Amino acid sequence: EDKVVQSPLSLVVHEGDTVTLNCSYEVTNFRSLLWYKQEKKAPTFLFMLTSSGIEKKSGRLSSILDKKELFSILNITATQTGDSAIYLCAYHYGGSQGNLIFGKGTKLSVKP
Amino acid sequence: DAGVIQSPRHEVTEMGQEVTLRCKPISGHDYLFWYRQTMMRGLELLIYFNNNVPIDDSGMPEDRFSAKMPNASFSTLKIQPSEPRDSAVYFCASSPQTGSGANVLTFGAGSRLTVL
Numbered sequence: 228e229d230k231v232v233q234s235p236l237s238l239v240v241h242e243g244d245t246v247t248l249n250c251s252y253e254v255t256n257f258r259s260l261l262w263y264k265q266e267k268k269a270p271t272f273l274f275m276l277t278s279s280g281i282e283k284k285s286g287r288l289s290s291i292l293d294k295k296e297l298f299s300i301l302n303i304t305a306t307q308t309g310d311s312a313i314y315l316c317a318y319h320y321g322g323s324q325g326n327l328i329f330g331k332g333t334k335l336s337v338k339p
Numbered sequence: 340d341a342g343v344i345q346s347p348r349h350e351v352t353e354m355g356q357e358v359t360l361r362c363k364p365i366s367g368h369d370y371l372f373w374y375r376q377t378m379m380r381g382l383e384l385l386i387y388f389n390n391n392v393p394i395d396d397s398g399m400p401e402d403r404f405s406a407k408m409p410n411a412s413f414s415t416l417k418i419q420p421s422e423p424r425d426s427a428v429y430f431c432a433s434s435p436q437t438g439s440g441a442n443v444l445t446f447g448a449g450s451r452l453t454v455l
Contacts, residue, residue, distance in 0.1 A: 269446035
């Protein structure tokens with residue numbers, strides 16, 4: 228059973244649209260939740276969330292965590308073709324840095 | 340820093356051959372991770388090291404897989420003998436133990452393995 232579930236699995240939008248990506252996780256010694264963006268190569272870090280209700284923001288991207296309902300969302304406003312990528316959510320639990328479980332990702336395609 | 344360096348970037352081999360993937364982590368990072376990514380299973384952790392010591396290898400699929408970290412700047416992942424189902428992209432990642440970057444993995448560009 229997957230411990231990190233992302234939805235939707237894929238999404239096609241047009242430039243300028245706003246998108247919301249979802250990530251739900253299983254709670255077991257929760258430490259943090261991370262978002263990564265993966266284009267053609269390596270995943271690159273976007274956000275790390277540890278506290279509920281505090282929005283992290285970087286340009287047109289923002290993310291928030293709800294530890295009560297066990298989910299996080301990643302919002303992208305005014306999408307651009309360069310936002311096309313797979314967005315990965317990862318849940319960090321327990322006492323070791325190695326305890327990081329990734330979801331299967333949401334593939335976002337932004338059409339001109 | 341040049342980031343996490345992996346080699347080779349692409350490897351095509353035949354079933355039964357030995358495959359060795361290499362990784363140079365970011366200098367000063369205490370943790371090194373090996374992941375495998377496939378369409379079906381996503382990113383799976385294979386093994387990770389802390390200060391060159393293997394901590395958890397429970398993700399290594401079977402005895403055909405082995406990993407070593409002889410020093411702080413080099414690690415290998417070996418598959419012997421390789422099988423077609425090992426075809427995947429293998430990522431190495433590293434992170435510092437403390438500081439603002441702790442728990443944030445920096446990934447290498449990956450090694451795409453195709454076993455025929």
